[in-house]
Amino acid sequence: MSTRIAKPAARMRKQPRQARSIATVEAIIEAGAHVLSELGWAGFSTNKVAEAAGVSIGSLYQYFPDKLALVEAIRRRHFDHVLSVISEAAADEKPLRQFARELVRGMIGAHSIHPTLHQVLLDEAPGDRGSRAAHASFQTRYLDHYAAAVAQYRKRRKDTETMARVLSSAVEGVIHNAARRNMLDAPELQKQLVELIATYLSGSRAT
Amino acid sequence: MSTRIAKPAARMRKQPRQARSIATVEAIIEAGAHVLSELGWAGFSTNKVAEAAGVSIGSLYQYFPDKLALVEAIRRRHFDHVLSVISEAAADEKPLRQFARELVRGMIGAHSIHPTLHQVLLDEAPGDRGSRAAHASFQTRYLDHYAAAVAQYRKRRKDTETMARVLSSAVEGVIHNAARRNMLDAPELQKQLVELIATYLSGSRAT
């Protein structure tokens, strides 16, 4: 634990060694997330990101070999965050409603800084050649967490995977839509989303 | 300005008068929807659309003054379609489950040709100056249809609007997600989506 082995977060041109460069890299990723969320993939240019980060374009290319590597780093950071949120909500064996509440709260939190980043990352940003595996792994773990929750609150073994898919995409849809309208923190919306999750998992009727 | 053509569908440079030009316009709009859905807003160029339509770029500009007018026409056509689908599903006073089934079937149908067109139109395509009103009107009517359904199957008057918002965005989310994975016609997914709608509207518990 003495030596922080620099895990190559993404293919980088140079590993930041001093505190200042680490801050630079962080600023770039953060600004990148901002630009991506605000302007979409179409408006995501390296120059714009550098400017938003308050950093020269040269510094950006000192740490990221190209545009895609930057997107990759952004994607990685965001997905890790989201994954940890779901992980936490699904931990322990909470009653259904509490799980739903924590899930909603966490997901909203994960989207409130860069509201449309998630969607842009999933829909617009092109798939990197090297990151296909990472992306698939994220999707898998993402679904697995939901599946675990579904399995926990639903006895039927049959459609667990499909239900997880439906549940996750429904939640994402609601949150994405709310984000687009700046309604992410409307309490009645949160309540209704919890309600949607809870009633679906309660399942008043067999399929 | 004595004679005015009755219905300028979108701001057009010229009204098509012969059958052949009408077909051209149709082909352009259709190809535009295809390109938009396939490549997203970032890949949506007039030249590409013209080529996809099997038409020269000049023909395109004969009928659409600029790029935005074309998007506008595409948007208009798609939204009209979607609106009619919801309208039909919500018509009459059907039992809850039948409403849900028809809604799901219709929405899937409306998305199966150009799977991601809807999302691209909502998220990526820039808002036209003149179309703000049209867009808002669509959103309103869209929500109204859902709200009517909610009101019909739910006694509580309170959160009708919020519920409509949640329901519609959840449905959209599921369909959009399925479209992205080419799973739009998986029957078990359709069933689960119906289930989601029905249980939510059944509402096992008050908020």
Added chain:
DNA sequence: GTGAATGTGAGTATCCTGTTTATATTCTCG
């Protein structure tokens, strides 16, 4: 104080874009 790490930003070389225009083909209708 010295070399390594870090930062700068003007400059480059494309590549594309939306749009026009001059010209060619096809239709309508007397």
Added chain:
DNA sequence: CGAGAATATAAACAGGATACTCACATTCAC
């Protein structure tokens, strides 16, 4: 048929934006 209108063509343009490099300046660690 034939003349003028409607429709179609595609080469060309003007302009802008883009990803990325490079030669150099600054700041750090030791």
